[in-house]
Amino acid sequence: MKGKVVWITGASSGIGEATAYEFAKHGAKLVLSARREEELERVKLKTGLNPDDVLVLPMDSEDYHHFEPHVNTVLSHFGQIDILFNNAGISQRSFVIDTDISVYERLLKIDLLSVIALTKAVLPHMLERKSGHIAATSSVAGKVATPGRAGYAAAKFGLHGFFDALRAEVYDHNIGVTVVCPGYIKTDISKNALASDGSQYGKMDSNQMKGMPPEICAQKIFQAILKNKAEEYIGGKEVIGVYLKRFLPGLLARIVRKQAPK
Numbered sequence: 001m002k003g004k005v006v007w008i009t010g011a012s013s014g015i016g017e018a019t020a021y022e023f024a025k026h027g028a029k030l031v032l033s034a035r036r037e038e039e040l041e042r043v044k045l046k047t048g049l050n051p052d053d054v055l056v057l058p059m060d061s062e063d064y065h066h067f068e069p070h071v072n073t074v075l076s077h078f079g080q081i082d083i084l085f086n087n088a089g090i091s092q093r094s095f096v097i098d099t100d101i102s103v104y105e106r107l108l109k110i111d112l113l114s115v116i117a118l119t120k121a122v123l124p125h126m127l128e129r130k131s132g133h134i135a136a137t138s139s140v141a142g143k144v145a146t147p148g149r150a151g152y153a154a155a156k157f158g159l160h161g162f163f164d165a166l167r168a169e170v171y172d173h174n175i176g177v178t179v180v181c182p183g184y185i186k187t188d189i190s191k192n193a194l195a196s197d198g199s200q201y202g203k204m205d206s207n208q209m210k211g212m213p214p215e216i217c218a219q220k221i222f223q224a225i226l227k228n229k230a231e232e233y234i235g236g237k238e239v240i241g242v243y244l245k246r247f248l249p250g251l252l253a254r255i256v257r258k259q260a261p262k
Contacts, residue, residue: 183235184211
C-alpha cells in the first residue's frame with residue numbers, strides 16, 4: 001500500500017475515519033471526502049502524514065451528478081487513483097407504514113446512486129491504467145433485512161447486485177471489487193439515521209453501543225482490500241444471520257419477525 005492513492009468517502013467520522021488512519025499507517029496517500037471540511041482537516045492532521053500526501057476534498061453525496069470535477073481534482077493533485085473506498089452513507093430507523101417517500105428517495109440517493117455515480121466517474125481512469133480497486137461499505141443489512149430498516153436494506157441489497165456485475169465486467173482489466181458488510185460497529189450511525197419524517201433519529205442503538213470498535217473494523221477492511229476479497233462480513237454474532245439466510249432461511253425469517261429495532 002505504500003505510495004498508493006486511496007480515496008475514502010465518509011472519511012470525517014466512524015468507519016471512514018478509522019480506515020483513513022489504517023491506510024495511513026501503511027504509507028498510503030489519502031483523499032478524504034465528506035461534507036464537513038473542518039472534520040476532514042482534523043482527520044488529515046491525525047493521520048500524521050505529510051500534508052502533501054493528504055488531499056481534503058469536501059463533497060456532498062447527494063450531488064452525485066457532479067462528481068467528475070472531483071475526480072479531475074484528485075488526478076490533478078496525485079496523478080492517479082489506486083483505491084476508491086465508497087464508504088459514505090446514512091441509515092434509517094422507521095417502519096414502512098410510517099415512512100415518508102422522501103426518506104426512501106434520500107436513502108437511495110446517498111447509499112446507492114451516489115456510490116454508483118462515483119464508481120462510474122473513477123472507472124475510466126482505472127480502465128485506462130488497467131489497475132485499481134473499488135470497495136464499498138454495504139452492511140449485514142445488505143444481506144439480512146430487519147424491521148425498521150427497509151429503505152436502508154433496499155439500498156444496500158442494491159449495492160451487491162451492482163458490484164457483483166461490475167466485478168465480472170472488470171476482472172480482465174486487473175481491477176478488484178470488494179464489498180464490506182459491517183454488522184454492529186460502535187459509531188454514530190444510529191444517531192445520524194433518518195426517522196420516518198426525515199429528521200435525525202438522534203439515539204444510540206444498544207447493539208451499536210456494544211459493537212466492534214471502528215479501529216478493528218478498519219483493520220479488517222484493509223485486509224479484505226489487500227487480499228482482493230469479493231465480500232467481507234465484519235462484526236459479532238449478527239454475522240451469523242448471513243449464513244442462516246443461505247442455509248436455514250426459514251429459521252432466519254422466524255428470528256427476524258421477532259426483532260424489534262434496537
